[in-house]
Amino acid sequence: MSVELVEVVRSGFRECVHRGSVVVLDGDGEPTLALGEVHLPILPRSTNKPMQAITMLRNGFEPLDDAELAIATASHYGEPDHIALVRRLLGRFGFSEASLACPPDLPFDERARAAALSDGRQPHPIFMNCSGKHAAMLATCAVNGWPTEGYLDQAHPLQRAVIATVADLTGEPESDLGIDGCGLPIIPVSLVNLAKVFATMATAEPGTPERRVADAVRAHPRVISGTNGPDLLTMRATPGLVCKIGADGVHAGALPDGSSFAYKIDDGHDRARMPLTLAILHRMGIEWSDAHAELAAPAVLGGGARVGVIRAIPGVV
Secondary structure (H helix, E strand, O other): OOOOOOOEOOOOOOEEEEEEEEEOOOOOOOOOEEEEOOOOOOOOOHHHHHHHHHHHOOOOOOOOOHHHHHHOOOOOOOHHHHHHHHHHHHHOOOOOOHHHHOEEOOOHHHHHHHHHHHHHOOOOOHOOHHHHHHHHHHHHHHOOOOOOOOOOOOOOHHHHHHHHHHHHOOOOOOOEEEEOOOOOOEOEEEHHHHHHHHHHHHHOOOHHHHHHHHHHHHHOOOOOOOOHHHHHHHHHHOOOEEEEEEEEEEEEEEEEOOOOOEEOOOOOHHHHHHHHHHHOOOOOOOOOOOOHHHHHEEEEEEEEEEEEEEEEEOOOO
16 A cells, blocks of 8 residues: 655644655666555556657657657646747648647646736647647657547557557556546556656667657756746756656656656645655755755745745655
């Protein structure tokens, strides 16, 4: 069963606890930490986007540059640079915003959302955080002559290719699929095998699809997230790290030496994410800078003043 990983302390009182499961692997793929249910499948949510991007590279998609590959891997915040990249990608392959089959949304970033609303914009698929991935999927369909209608369906050639790639990268057999927030099929994966995928990406030979995705994510952490996004902040503070968050408390990543991690917070609360990620990185040998220390212990506020902390439970991770 899962274990207590992160606590919220207010005025010296333990107010909340977040439970979950976490695995840390060394450069040889052997576990140095395994807490909770690390061998049972979870829905990886957006941590599967790198695997989907690898699929597209394996099937002929050729991004214009690393930024375009990053937006194909992104859970972007809908900021102007993100939207410009998605539009550029769509336009290069003859598509428009109307071609996107992800659900309509407003930008996740507060300023971008306020600007959209003040301009009278309604929720639109291009603002949805997965629109870059969907644009790249349309491009991959165009390259291969596959129909764009129904590209979300698990029987579509592109989604069959994704399923095959995930099986290849994780070593897990095909299983019943879920439906992700953007409408695409999502494949259950264990935390152990999710961590191994990120290790494979981090250590792959230069020029391979796996390494190209890792290098694009490392080069453009803002593109795959947004202003003050967890992945941006974590990778900026930890050179060489490649990582990707997923909704509902999932995170996975790897260092250049192939050591890796993956976790799932049971209640999916985002506030547990950064303290846990930073504690894991510290355990993996990353010396904390001032930036690490700040990220690892977000403040609990009372009356606008710091009255407590959100932290990984000492001695657990």
